[in-house]
Amino acid sequence: MIPHRRIRWVQKLAMQYLLRYRIPKTFNVLHHTEVELLPGHSILLLCNHFSWWDGFWAGHLTNIYFHRDFYIMMQEDHLKKRMYINYMGAFSINRQSKQVIQSLQYAANLLSNPNNLVTVFPQGQLVSNHSDEINIERGIDYMVKKIEGNCQVIYYSAFVEYFESLRPSVYFHLLDCGTNHNFDYEKVKAKINAHHKQALKKPG
C-alpha cells in the first residue's frame, strides 16, 4: 500500500483552488442536508462512487461543513496515475492483494485521532448514479471494529441534476449511521440502502 504524504499547506492550497475556482466554474449549486455532528469524534465518511468528482466533493464538504483533516482511501492503480493527490491525504488500497488488511488498519489508525476524517467509497468501484442499491463491502466492518477511540460514521448519497442550468448541480443527502461503538454491519447496510432509495425519489 501507499501511505499518505499529506502536506498541510499543499492540501490547503488545493482546497482553496477547488473551493474558489474549480467547483464554482463547473457546478451551479452544491447543496447538502445536515446531520448532528458529535464533538470529539473523528468521522468515517462513506459515499456513493459514480464519478471523477466524488473525492473532490468529499474534500469540499469537509472544508465547509465537517471541519476535520481530510484523508481519502483510493484504489492503488487510480492513485498511481495521479500521485499529486497523495500529498493531499490520499492513501491506497489494493483489493487484489493481501495488503488489504494493512490498508484497513491504516485507516482505522487515522480514525483513532478525533481531528481526522477518512473518506471511503464502500462500493469499491464506480457504479452508475442511477443504481438503487449500495453495496457495502465487508472491509468497512473490519475497519470500524479496529478503531480505538470515538468515531462517527456518516454516509451520503450524491446526485447530479441539471434542470434549467447548463451547469450541473449536486445534491448530497447525508445520513448519520451512529458511532463505532454501536456499529452493526447488517443494520447499517440496510439503513443506508433505505436512505438511498428514499433520496432517489426526490434527488433535487
Add this chain to the structure above:
Amino acid sequence: MGWIFDVYARNLVERHFYKINYNPVEIEKDRSILLIANHFSIWDGLILYWLAHRLLAKKFHVMILEETLKKEPMLKYGGAFPINKGSKNMIHSIDHAAQLLADPQNLVLIFPQGKLYSNFVSDVHFEKGVMKIMDKALGKFQLIYAATFIENFQHKKPAVNIYLSGNTNCTFENIEALNAGYQQHYNAARLLQTKIVL
C-alpha cells in the same frame, strides 16, 4: 442566422460532454420522424439536436414552452416553435406540428412530460397534447422513443447515453397506451444504465 446557431449549438454539446453514446436505429426515407423523449434539463434538447444532425439526418423541429422561447429567443433558429399550455393558441401549435410531420424531410421532437422532471424519475408521466398531433398526422411519420441519461463516471466531463428505439406501430388507442409503450422502453433503458459498473 440558422447556421450560426447550428455551429454554436453543436460545438457547445461537443465541448461540454466527454462522449455521447447512442444506438443506431433504422430511418425510413419516405416518412418524417416524431421523436419522443424524457425531459430533465435544457441539455436534452441540445443533445437531441446534435443527434438529429449526426444520425437521423432530418430537419430538426422542437416544441417548447412559449415562456422558455421568450427567454431564449435564439432557439427559434434551431427549429423551436412555441406552445402555450392551456390557451386557445394551443390548437395552432398542434396543427403546426402535424403539418411539419406531413413532410418526410422533417423531424419533430416533443417532450410529452410538459415540464422539467428529475433525471432519476422511475415513472414518466405524459400529458395529452401529443396524442392529438399523432391522430392528425397518422401514417405520415415514424415514431422513435429516446431515453437520455447523463452521468460522469471516470472523466471530469460527463458522458451521455441515449437509448433509441424505432417503433413500427404508430397507432395508439389513447394516451395511456402511448405512455405505457414509452415507459416500457424507458424502463429497459434505465435498467441498462443502472447496470453500468466500471
